[in-house]
Amino acid sequence: MSTGFFEGLSKVTYQGAQSTEPLVYRHYNPEEVVLGKRMADHLRFAVAWWHSFAWEGGDPFGGATFQRPWHPQDDMGRAKMKADVAFEMFDLLGVPYYCWHDADLRPEQGSFAANLSTLDEITDYLGEKMQGRDIGLLWGTANMFSDRRWMSGASTNPDPDVFAYAAATVKGCLDATHKLGGQNYVLWGGREGYETLLNTDMGQELDHMGRFLNMVVDYKHKIGFEGTILVEPKPQEPSKHQYDFDAATCIGFLRKYGLEGEVKLNLEQGHAILAGHSFEHEIAVAAADGMLGSIDMNRNDYQSGWDTDQFPNNVPEVALAYYHILKAGGLGTGGTNFDAKLRRQSLDPVDLIAGHVGAMDVCARGLKAAAAMIEDGGLEDALTDRYAGWSSEAAQAMLGSDLEAIQARVLAEGIEPAPRSGRQEILENYVNRFV
Template structure:
């Protein structure tokens, strides 16, 4: 079947000097960096929802991006046409992975049973497409936020019927992800939060959320799904108080419910900004707690206080984030997922190709710069020197009691002198090399 992306050329690496806008300047997938190929480090992933579902509508305007599979009288035929178009784009971009929400790949039916059947049927169709193309699934997830039934949350909903509906939906989405060989499964709790405590039992809702996630983890083990369950922290939007606000909040939640060994994080740059953090901060926190899983690589707009989901274009900022990824040992089952959408005025099919090509090159250039920083060792050396006193042991070493530390400090009578943190010097290393 011919799709809007069928005739697009497959993008290849041509080097930094090329003037071809549909060629990679920095992304050489076979380039060996830090001991393995660049494509194995980045694990680039095209997301289904923004690339093939987003129609350009906003709160003030009608859709501007119209694709052949949008609308029509046969939703399942449209779903297959959408899959055909998706795999044509994956071929054109030469990417190894994709990701999806269940409602993006298959339509909702007239009943829960029909909806779940639709997901399984299109899952089988995706399996055929994967087999023919070699493209793999990075992760799947369930949409538990768009339909009005989820207006008060899914797992945290005050109505147990919504909890049960959500359980059936996640079970099927996880089954399909498992059948497709997905490397991870994401729990994206878009509406797990509240607007006011006047109508909210916060503890009950957190307990429901903890129970729901525990049930998913138990089922994952039961069916032999080997990938991690991922939570994607998301602050403020759409509710004022999201239970999964940031990496530290989610870790506290996981620790409280005994899930910290089974669940990791899918972190997004745009969400980090909304939480008042940098992307590198969220990655560093996740690494410190041993729960770094995967990354959504879309950016926000510093002039807008909401989730704009733009393609990445800030190499220096992304360099810092990917440096933290390298320090963490890299992304194992995770990847760099383009959870990014075209701007409302970018309506042509090849606009989607240009957006991804630029975003992929930004990721590649940033990773190469981060690898250079890592191999140069200047940042690591400064860090080691700054904490060298702790490595030498002494009266404040691990195992000493408060009384022992206090007595030693009093007997030594040493007044510690401030030492420079060398921030400007280190910023120059990052910016200037």
């Protein structure tokens, strides 16, 4: 039976680029084949439970603006009503996946045992809702940053009881993810960092975080969870400095603690910007080390300077992101999760649908532009030309040589290199032909 929350709204369908209807897909055609694969299988869209259903419209300076029928989210009846509305939205959008934190799904009960019980109850309910629907769980995760118990970190907390509580929480969430057939499990260390070095033993905290993540991997194998374990980089906010600052930092951490073969990265566009990078930079860094796992697609307000989690609307940015994803062979078990929320003034149910429809179209346009660039080959040809010198026998031999031999060769051959143009403007103009 319908909840009536989306009353009057119909299932969103693909109508093509010429349509002027406000709630249709102009570019996202899930059955369209792009580079030999369905568009839906490239993009693997997911809805974020926290922003779409749990968030109440507050910001650092003001309280809730949304008045949803499941607010306040303080009992299991409202939790199940929220789930009913969520699956109605999944049906309207035709998305294949969703994602959650434990605290998004269940009310806070005040004790670990009670929270675990209600998590089991609500995820059983989600499993029932999934039956007969073409919808899966892209990933689950634990909220270990909102409650005051996490104020000094989870796995990095100076209190061993908090470490224990975090480990027990992740076990419960990984069990629930496994039960629902989740494709991945994400760990985002929202409080895994420090406010001041005056009270921080960084070496100990990093060792504890490394041990914690190894425990997660060990448990994954013990229960036969076949999904991918992911960590999500973010440089700051809420902590002054977080240990998972960016993709390169996370990769170094994973290698230090012997996890590079077990854990990949879930990369977010907004977090990349906060770290001083572009999204395509973070994707390329992860792909170069074989650690690209999944993405959170959103955008920041570039004037505000913090993580505003808006729906993506910049096709050129998105196209470059998917270009590097396609070059890396795709997202595997990962997908495109909309870690994005409405603006506080967007109060109506239709706004929630419109935000996702527009974002899915932007991603579809970006994907098609990226595929067209790959098929055209212009960027690859430019790279081949720029690095052509390294294909010679002499250049390859130099990599296995030493400084003395190389200096002797430079002197003997009179090598005096002349700089060559990087042709950045030409390449930027090339990209603009497609976006």
